[in-house]
Amino acid sequence: MQISIFRSETNTHQNYRLPAGEIPLLSALVYIKETLDATLTFSAGCRASVCGTCAVRVNGREELACSYKVKPGDVIEPLQYHPVLRDLKVDKERAMATLKQGTTWLQEFREASLSHQDEKRTEKQTDCILCDACYSACPVFAVNPEFLGPFALTRAFRYTEDGREGDAKSIIDTIQTNGVWDCTLCGECTAVCPKGIDPKMDITMLRGESVKHGHADPSFATQSFGTPDFGGGGFGFDPNAGF
Amino acid sequence: MIDVLIIGSGGAGLSAALAAKEAGASVLVAGKMYPTNSQTSMAQGGMNAALGNVEEDHIALHIQDTVKSAHGLCDEDMVRQMCGDAPRTVEWLESIGVPFSRLNSDTQGIKTIAQRQMGGASAKRACYAQDYTGLKILHTLYDTCLKEGIKFIDEHYLLNLIVDGGLTPDQTAKGATFLNIRTGRVRQIDAKSVVMATGGYGSIYHGFTTNMYGATGDGIAAVLRAGGALSDMEFIQFHPTALKHSCILISESARGEGGYLLNEDGERFIDELKPRDEVARAIFAQMKEGRRVFLDVRHLGEKKLMELLPQEVELCKMHEHVDPSRELIPIKPVAHYSMGGIDVDYALEVNGIKGCFAAGECSNAKVHGANRLGGNSLLEITAFGRFAGENASKHALYASSKPADDSQRKRDEAEIESLFTQESSESFYTYREMLGELFYEKVGIVRNNVQLNEALEEVIAMQVAQKRMGISDKSRSNNQNLIEFLEFKSALLLAPAVISAAIARDESRGAHYKIGFEEENDAFKKHLVMQWKKEV
Numbered sequence: 001m002q003i004s005i006f007r008s009e010t011n012t013h014q015n016y017r018l019p020a021g022e023i024p025l026l027s028a029l030v031y032i033k034e035t036l037d038a039t040l041t042f043s044a045g046c047r048a049s050v051c052g053t054c055a056v057r058v059n060g061r062e063e064l065a066c067s068y069k070v071k072p073g074d075v076i077e078p079l080q081y082h083p084v085l086r087d088l089k090v091d092k093e094r095a096m097a098t099l100k101q102g103t104t105w106l107q108e109f110r111e112a113s114l115s116h117q118d119e120k121r122t123e124k125q126t127d128c129i130l131c132d133a134c135y136s137a138c139p140v141f142a143v144n145p146e147f148l149g150p151f152a153l154t155r156a157f158r159y160t161e162d163g164r165e166g167d168a169k170s171i172i173d174t175i176q177t178n179g180v181w182d183c184t185l186c187g188e189c190t191a192v193c194p195k196g197i198d199p200k201m202d203i204t205m206l207r208g209e210s211v212k213h214g215h216a217d218p219s220f221a222t223q224s225f226g227t228p229d230f231g232g233g234g235f236g237f238d239p240n241a242g243f
Numbered sequence: 244m245i246d247v248l249i250i251g252s253g254g255a256g257l258s259a260a261l262a263a264k265e266a267g268a269s270v271l272v273a274g275k276m277y278p279t280n281s282q283t284s285m286a287q288g289g290m291n292a293a294l295g296n297v298e299e300d301h302i303a304l305h306i307q308d309t310v311k312s313a314h315g316l317c318d319e320d321m322v323r324q325m326c327g328d329a330p331r332t333v334e335w336l337e338s339i340g341v342p343f344s345r346l347n348s349d350t351q352g353i354k355t356i357a358q359r360q361m362g363g364a365s366a367k368r369a370c371y372a373q374d375y376t377g378l379k380i381l382h383t384l385y386d387t388c389l390k391e392g393i394k395f396i397d398e399h400y401l402l403n404l405i406v407d408g409g410l411t412p413d414q415t416a417k418g419a420t421f422l423n424i425r426t427g428r429v430r431q432i433d434a435k436s437v438v439m440a441t442g443g444y445g446s447i448y449h450g451f452t453t454n455m456y457g458a459t460g461d462g463i464a465a466v467l468r469a470g471g472a473l474s475d476m477e478f479i480q481f482h483p484t485a486l487k488h489s490c491i492l493i494s495e496s497a498r499g500e501g502g503y504l505l506n507e508d509g510e511r512f513i514d515e516l517k518p519r520d521e522v523a524r525a526i527f528a529q530m531k532e533g534r535r536v537f538l539d540v541r542h543l544g545e546k547k548l549m550e551l552l553p554q555e556v557e558l559c560k561m562h563e564h565v566d567p568s569r570e571l572i573p574i575k576p577v578a579h580y581s582m583g584g585i586d587v588d589y590a591l592e593v594n595g596i597k598g599c600f601a602a603g604e605c606s607n608a609k610v611h612g613a614n615r616l617g618g619n620s621l622l623e624i625t626a627f628g629r630f631a632g633e634n635a636s637k638h639a640l641y642a643s644s645k646p647a648d649d650s651q652r653k654r655d656e657a658e659i660e661s662l663f664t665q666e667s668s669e670s671f672y673t674y675r676e677m678l679g680e681l682f683y684e685k686v687g688i689v690r691n692n693v694q695l696n697e698a699l700e701e702v703i704a705m706q707v708a709q710k711r712m713g714i715s716d717k718s719r720s721n722n723q724n725l726i727e728f729l730e731f732k733s734a735l736l737l738a739p740a741v742i743s744a745a746i747a748r749d750e751s752r753g754a755h756y757k758i759g760f761e762e763e764n765d766a767f768k769k770h771l772v773m774q775w776k777k778e779v
Contacts, residue, residue, distance in 0.1 A: 123342070
């Protein structure tokens with residue numbers, strides 16, 4: 001079987017021939033490096049979908065190399081919106097900085113009586129392995145590199161939902177700029193998450209929380225009508241038109 | 244000059260960083276990957292603390308179980324400290340927001356944390372977060388580090404410790420040299436004290452381990468080169484249940500929750516909740532007789548499996564094409580945890596290097612002895628990670644702030660330079676595989692002196708052959724080939740230490756089992772310590 005891998009040195013795709021058989025993409029990359037081409041560069045760690053190191057794009061879709069079964073003709077490329085350091089290896093610093101930007105940590109601990117139901121409220125969100133697949137799939141970064149992005153917002157949601165969080169408002173206030181309202185709710189992040197997390201839903205929930213804390217969708221605020229909008233958004237009655 | 248340099252950014256490193264920072268020290272964490280990539284993320288089952296949330300439990304019982312499992316090779320004072328610190332450590336993790344699994348109870352705080360059964364434990368003692376306990380602790384530690392403004396330098400590969408007064412009894416750590424993986428440049432970082440939190444050496448068993456590729460004992464090798472002591476290197480824990488074809492870990496909690504071990508005739512052959520060494524040997528004996536072995540969790544039902552072990556279900560489907568709710572899971576025991584490592588004293592300071600501390604799997608704090616209990620490693624990295632950070636910050640208070648000269652950096656620059664010019668006629672990747680197979684075969688679950696001596700000879704031959712190996716990628720920046728070669732060199736440096744200790748220990752104790760010497764022998768109720776001495 002033949003697959004094609006992006007090589008940064010030449011800025012082209014290079015074909016590699018693999019023995020037939022169903023293997024994880026990561027095993028294929030290791031095979032290539034060990035036997036065909038030691039210069040092929042990628043990142044890998046645990047082999048078990050939990051260290052978040054090996055995400056790449058396969059035929060334009062984000063996958064963990066360790067859990068994707070390689071198929072003939074696959075095209076392997078590095079994550080988007082990350083500077084490519086070499087071949088499939090990217091610089092994650094900018095993406096990781098969104099966690100700091102979003103202050104995604106427990107702001108103020110208060111003791112709580114947590115139940116099994118409370119555990120369930122953030123079980124999925126805390127499965128996040130920071131693989132950056134969602135960040136790479138998010139189209140907002142094409143227009144706004146300052147966007148907080150899906151994984152940081154999911155993590156923000158996880159702390160605001162935690163019964164031990166004594167100051168959820170502080171997180172909510174922080175994620176208003178380049179945050180919850182900048183998402184287009186396209187759902188690409190949810191589609192590619194290898195852990196089955198749903199950042200789109202988390203962002204939707206955060207919007208609700210934002211409103212409760214007195215924030216509003218800034219795209220409404222900048223529209224020309226000064227009266228409350230009763231739904232509809234894009235179309236409606238413009239009081240200044242034609243009168 | 245920074246106060247505390249922490250090398251390694253897994254659970255132990257991050258716990259140390261937070262404790263050192265809390266104590267008022269300036270802290271820098273250097274790691275070869277990004278912090279959340281570390282092997283801590285792979286710990287699944289839980290973290291022991293005698294909270295007694297589910298059934299009666301006492302710190303004294305936790306101590307007793309740990310000591311029993313250690314087979315006389317632990318230091319009871321250290322065990323007492325670790326087990327005694329456990330409830331307080333869970334309380335700390337609770338306060339930073341670790342999302343533990345919960346009970347339905349009318350209580351508050353850590354009394355609401357669910358606890359499960361693990362092997363060798365006399366009570367349900369392991370606090371957990373589904374089967375993602377390590378992942379969730381690690382990520383919460385990282386979030387807290389960001390909150391506290393801890394500084395990180397990622398993608399820095401440790402080359403050597405910098406010590407003042409090399410190979411003398413008073414030698415002191417002054418920092419370390421690193422290869423910046425991105426630029427390919429050697430960098431010196433000066434520090435008043437150093438914490439090693441660099442992980443274990445399970446990846447010597449390349450291809451036969453649950454460990455990640457990079458668990459090659461880099462930090463332990465660096466301590467050995469700098470003149471520090473290593474101990475109990477022969478004790479390597481084999482985890483009974485790794486997936487047969489991929490060596491991916493299936494947590495002990497699968498058995499703790501009621502899973503059985505079956506041979507291919509459908510018979511149970513061991514009490515599944517015995518300590519790991521006994522279970523691993525029982526499985527190995529079945530396999531030696533030509534029988535395949537399976538883990539059976541079908542009777543738990545799909546709903547309970549998805550509730551308690553969601554990650555395991557996913558991994559079985561992915562890597563073994565098996566649905567655990569309907570089918571048997573093929574397993575084999577593989578190398579999982581290194582009990583031995585950097586020899587430390589009661590303050591976790593490295594014996595032989597002042598001002599250098601070690602915590603987590605890289606260290607031998609003598610709490611696991613000859614066999615670690617499931618649930619005690621996450622406890623060790625957090626409780627002793629913090630302890631190492633506190634002690635390192637205390638040391639920094641009175642340590643000299645005069646930086647070391649640049650002689651170590653120059654030596655390391657020359658060494659790296661020579662790798663770029665060295666001809667490589669043999670691939671170290673081939674030897675990496677060979678080393679893994681050799682260790683699983685001859686330094687494995689059941690050992691004998693003939694095979695151990697053969698293994699030692701083969702490893703020495705590999706060290707000689709190492710001169711013919713090298714890197715074929717000559718790029719200065721982002722050279723993964725170079726890093727993997729350096730990692731292989733660490734593994735190959737430690738390999739004879741493991742084998743010679745195994746040869747010297749003519750008895751069976753815990754994870755070390757030797758044919759011809761099948762009993763514990765009181766003459767060997769001691770730690771085998773090794774250290775490089777200056778030639779005179």
